[in-house]
Amino acid sequence: MKHIDAATHTRGESQYIDDVPQPEGMLHAAVFGSPIAHGRLLTIDLDKAREVPGVRTILTADDIPGENQVGALIADEMLLAESTVHFVGEPIALVLAETPATAHKAAQMISVETEALPVITDPRVAFEKGEIIGATRTFVLGDVDQAWKDCDVVVEGSCEIAGQEHLYLETQRARAVPREDGCLQIYASTQSPYAVQKGVARILGLPHHKVEVDVKRLGGGFGGKEDQATHWACLAALGAQITGKAIELVLPRHQDMVMTGKRHPYSSDYKIGLKQDGKIVAYEARHYQNAGAAADLSPAILERTLFHSTNAYFIPNVRAFAASCRTNLPPNTAFRGFGGPQGMFVIESAITKAAETLEVTREEIQLKNLLQDHDIFPYGQQVHDANIRRTWQEAEKSFKLKNLQKRIREFNDNHFEKKKGFAIMPICFGISFTATFLNQAGALVHVYTDGSVSVSTGGVEMGQGLITNLAKIAATAFGIDEARVKVETTNTTRVANMSPSAASATTDLNGNATLAAASEILQRLKSFAVKELNLSHPERLTIEKETLLFEGKETGWTWQKLVQSAYFNRVDLSAHGFYATPGVWFNKDKEKGHPFAYHVFGTAAFEVTVDCLRGTYEIDKTKIVHDLGRPMNELIDRGQIEGGLAQGLGWMTLEELKFDDQGRYLSNSLASYKVPDVFFMPDDLEIKLLENVNNTWGPYGTKAVGEPPLMYGIGVFFALQDAMRAFRPEMPLTFDTPMTPEKVLMQLHRDEIEGFKTDSDVMADHQEQPVKETE
Amino acid sequence: MNVCVTVNGKVYERVVEPRLLLSDFLRHELNLTGTHVGCEQGVCGACTVLLNGDPVRSCLIFAVQAHEQEIMTVEGLAPAGTDKLHPLQEAFRDAHGLQCGFCTPGFLLTLLPFIEENPNPTEQEIREALSGNLCRCTGYQNIVKAVKLAVETAERGE
Ligand code: FES
Ligand code: FES
Numbered sequence A: 001m002k003h004i005d006a007a008t009h010t011r012g013e014s015q016y017i018d019d020v021p022q023p024e025g026m027l028h029a030a031v032f033g034s035p036i037a038h039g040r041l042l043t044i045d046l047d048k049a050r051e052v053p054g055v056r057t058i059l060t061a062d063d064i065p066g067e068n069q070v071g072a073l074i075a076d077e078m079l080l081a082e083s084t085v086h087f088v089g090e091p092i093a094l095v096l097a098e099t100p101a102t103a104h105k106a107a108q109m110i111s112v113e114t115e116a117l118p119v120i121t122d123p124r125v126a127f128e129k130g131e132i133i134g135a136t137r138t139f140v141l142g143d144v145d146q147a148w149k150d151c152d153v154v155v156e157g158s159c160e161i162a163g164q165e166h167l168y169l170e171t172q173r174a175r176a177v178p179r180e181d182g183c184l185q186i187y188a189s190t191q192s193p194y195a196v197q198k199g200v201a202r203i204l205g206l207p208h209h210k211v212e213v214d215v216k217r218l219g220g221g222f223g224g225k226e227d228q229a230t231h232w233a234c235l236a237a238l239g240a241q242i243t244g245k246a247i248e249l250v251l252p253r254h255q256d257m258v259m260t261g262k263r264h265p266y267s268s269d270y271k272i273g274l275k276q277d278g279k280i281v282a283y284e285a286r287h288y289q290n291a292g293a294a295a296d297l298s299p300a301i302l303e304r305t306l307f308h309s310t311n312a313y314f315i316p317n318v319r320a321f322a323a324s325c326r327t328n329l330p331p332n333t334a335f336r337g338f339g340g341p342q343g344m345f346v347i348e349s350a351i352t353k354a355a356e357t358l359e360v361t362r363e364e365i366q367l368k369n370l371l372q373d374h375d376i377f378p379y380g381q382q383v384h385d386a387n388i389r390r391t392w393q394e395a396e397k398s399f400k401l402k403n404l405q406k407r408i409r410e411f412n413d414n415h416f417e418k419k420k421g422f423a424i425m426p427i428c429f430g431i432s433f434t435a436t437f438l439n440q441a442g443a444l445v446h447v448y449t450d451g452s453v454s455v456s457t458g459g460v461e462m463g464q465g466l467i468t469n470l471a472k473i474a475a476t477a478f479g480i481d482e483a484r485v486k487v488e489t490t491n492t493t494r495v496a497n498m499s500p501s502a503a504s505a506t507t508d509l510n511g512n513a514t515l516a517a518a519s520e521i522l523q524r525l526k527s528f529a530v531k532e533l534n535l536s537h538p539e540r541l542t543i544e545k546e547t548l549l550f551e552g553k554e555t556g557w558t559w560q561k562l563v564q565s566a567y568f569n570r571v572d573l574s575a576h577g578f579y580a581t582p583g584v585w586f587n588k589d590k591e592k593g594h595p596f597a598y599h600v601f602g603t604a605a606f607e608v609t610v611d612c613l614r615g616t617y618e619i620d621k622t623k624i625v626h627d628l629g630r631p632m633n634e635l636i637d638r639g640q641i642e643g644g645l646a647q648g649l650g651w652m653t654l655e656e657l658k659f660d661d662q663g664r665y666l667s668n669s670l671a672s673y674k675v676p677d678v679f680f681m682p683d684d685l686e687i688k689l690l691e692n693v694n695n696t697w698g699p700y701g702t703k704a705v706g707e708p709p710l711m712y713g714i715g716v717f718f719a720l721q722d723a724m725r726a727f728r729p730e731m732p733l734t735f736d737t738p739m740t741p742e743k744v745l746m747q748l749h750r751d752e753i754e755g756f757k758t759d760s761d762v763m764a765d766h767q768e769q770p771v772k773e774t775e
Numbered sequence B: 001m002n003v004c005v006t007v008n009g010k011v012y013e014r015v016v017e018p019r020l021l022l023s024d025f026l027r028h029e030l031n032l033t034g035t036h037v038g039c040e041q042g043v044c045g046a047c048t049v050l051l052n053g054d055p056v057r058s059c060l061i062f063a064v065q066a067h068e069q070e071i072m073t074v075e076g077l078a079p080a081g082t083d084k085l086h087p088l089q090e091a092f093r094d095a096h097g098l099q100c101g102f103c104t105p106g107f108l109l110t111l112l113p114f115i116e117e118n119p120n121p122t123e124q125e126i127r128e129a130l131s132g133n134l135c136r137c138t139g140y141q142n143i144v145k146a147v148k149l150a151v152e153t154a155e156r157g158e
Helices: A004-010 A047-051 A099-109 A121-129 A144-149 A193-204 A229-245 A253-259 A298-307 A340-358 A361-368 A388-398 A400-414 A466-478 A506-532 A559-568 A632-655 A708-727 A739-747 A759-768 B021-028 B087-094 B106-119 B123-130 B140-155
Strands: A025-035 A039-045 A054-057 A091-097 A112-118 A132-141 A151-163 A172-180 A181-188 A209-217 A245-251 A264-274 A281-291 A317-326 A418-431 A440-447 A453-457 A485-487 A542-546 A547-550 A553-558 A574-580 A584-588 A593-595 A599-610 A618-628 A684-689 B002-007 B010-015 B048-051 B054-057 B070-072
Touching: A004 B087, A025 A099, A025 A229, A025 A253, A039 A091, A039 A708, A047 A054, A047 A361, A047 A759, A054 A388, A091 A099, A091 A229, A112 A121, A121 A264, A121 A281, A121 A317, A121 A440, A132 A298, A132 B010, A144 A264, A144 A281, A144 A317, A144 A506, A151 A340, A151 A684, A151 B048, A172 A229, A172 B123, A181 A229, A193 A209, A193 A229, A229 A245, A264 A340, A281 A298, A298 A317, A298 A340, A340 A418, A340 A506, A388 A400, A388 A418, A388 A618, A388 A684, A400 A599, A418 A708, A440 A506, A453 A466, A466 A485, A466 A506, A506 A542, A506 A559, A506 A574, A506 A593, A547 A559, A547 B140, A553 A559, A553 A584, A559 A684, A584 B070, A593 A759, A618 A632, A618 A708, A632 A708, A632 B140, A708 A739, B054 B106, B087 B106, B106 B123, B106 B140
Parallel strands: A025 A245, A181 A209, A281 A317, A453 A485, A618 A684, B002 B070
Antiparallel strands: A025 A091, A039 A112, A054 A091, A132 A317, A151 A264, A172 A181, A172 A245, A264 A281, A418 A599, A440 A453, A440 A574, A542 A547, A547 A553, A584 A593, A599 A618, B002 B010, B048 B054, B048 B070
């Protein structure tokens, strides 16, 4: 089935929030944000801004009628700053004007007086100063302290893992429209309509039912609109409540980059102990998460770092510690992988370092320690259907990896300045929200008398193909043509208390809820039909290709006739379905449980070529074997794998977030923050799906696909390092991401380039010239 | 200032601020919201439209610069008044060259003159043609495939 929106997307008819014709008298909002990263807010001068013709009003924290709070997990983040600011860009005032241009012009004329406080940007510094958000966490398996002495080698080191800008192509935006009786209707670009509903209600002091949130689609989300879409919707709602006018807020790209959080940078330490034969005996990791200025979703993300701290390996003795550290950067937030990728990067770094010491290849250690059925994760869950070895073997076989490696060696023997590198990246990713209560979903299904079907769920379409999948699920369940099914906007009045579209679980949860609703309607239809047809055993009725069959034989009734007759006989043709993932739980006191319904596995192999005189590189080949269960929409799922891979590759290589030590964001536009373009992607990308796998959890045997492929990207870092080592075998291994071409060059020629400017010189230069802030 | 432009074959006349961007003009004055704005600085290509047949970034041009010229936006691609798609649009659908769809109009308009001028492009030429447009969702593989598909369809004369 093709992407359901393909026609409207390509005709330019798909409507995003600000494409919908605006209500009469709508005003436009612009945000004024803090010019400094930490300080006391002494005065706010709005006078000049107020004088700009076309400005209606300017709102500050004093205008908030309810609670000035948007912290989802911990109440530590204000919608509009009151007496202190905690990061550059933190919203302070909201200008409402007749046009967006006027609003932005006026916002630039706002000024504040502040008294600077010390700025922290480094999570290790924050940790030492006790700036820790929530509790620190430790997952333990076996006894690491005892185990070190059983090891033949023990190596230690550290990693500096960079964050990542989401760069959804559609920036954050929302429109709030006042309705009668003090109600508000919010159109938001959010992955979490319920979070917006709760957030707006809290800010305005309203009950939830007075706030209706409606989401048609997002121009990309990737986690960046899971929690952080709420702020902008709340601001629009505040404006609407106070002025009585519709308000639209669209963040310009620059402000979106400065004001919103990103993937968390991590500083991590590792220690790994192995037997001579490569068997890992013990592993210890300490993760310092750079949470930014507020909790946001950081504690939950931290948890997933621990869940994935041993990636696809079984290690009998593990101690993984993690702390969420408060700094003066924008509050970092969910991003595809949700902390998992950072945990995996660290274990992969540890394995790389160990391979160097043992003088074996990375792959030998990786393969030796891959998970097998019934192995235990540090969080207490046993692994089932551990397809990781199968994906590895399949990759070796179908892509002839041994030959590939041989050719790479030959190439390197025969070339001087160009070197090739190779790496394999196995992944294991747990599916379910790790906060167990979120693993629930509702769906509302209507069948109309003409046989057409309407499906509403709590899932949000952000390009991932959710509504296409839901249409297919409903059509398959009813045995009807897909064209009969329409998936509606995501609306809080049709489905209540919905979980965010996140954790790769959106299709699993909402698809299963849709199935539950459909099967209830089917049951009613069948009970009715057996009576009318003078049969018994409703369960022997099926619908195939819109025809009602009894024990496989035609009954003479079509879907349409069935529906119509049922209607005239007063059969309810609507149902609400509910699904809660069974069997998942987690005990935080013991840090043990069964948090995941299942795991997704896969193996990727990379070949890269590095120009060792220039630092530039190419990703020649990426070969993947991925476990999708039984794909329902292979075209769409493959699209997710490729897109996830592209983001993972970008994170590891090109995408460099730069902050100075005053917390000012230097790579704050698309001109200074580089994401993969078509040239960057490997020319030779092959994805094989693991065959003959089933999955009892996903609708029709599917497996979740959104996040796991991102983590394949980690492999490219080690492939580049492998190539660099071929040029300069004595080069010390460092694990700082991203591996930009500049960094490749610096690492290869550190000695020769002494005297040239280093990264930190460049940073220092930036600090000397004050960066002009326009918020 | 007065601006008179032909957009998708239709003549529009408006009085606008001299500094109004073409992208805002199309979206807000003419309600042609298929032109999307992603970066506002000429990097992402989402806002690409054709000016006298050549792809330009409408976020980098003032509306008045298009005075007395011809513009084509994504809305002008499919045969008007039908629910048919242009072969390039069909190819994007069939090769799944889109996900969230935000970048799609810009890709289509970049490609339209490219395919007309290069009826038999090599893969390298296709990548070259696409290199000024960013997509954060797809990883580009299916976009490249879509172009190939469109070229093949055109070759078969369909
Ligand atoms: S919006 Fe014009 S190029 Fe990005
Ligand atoms: S499809 Fe989302 S940016 Fe290209």
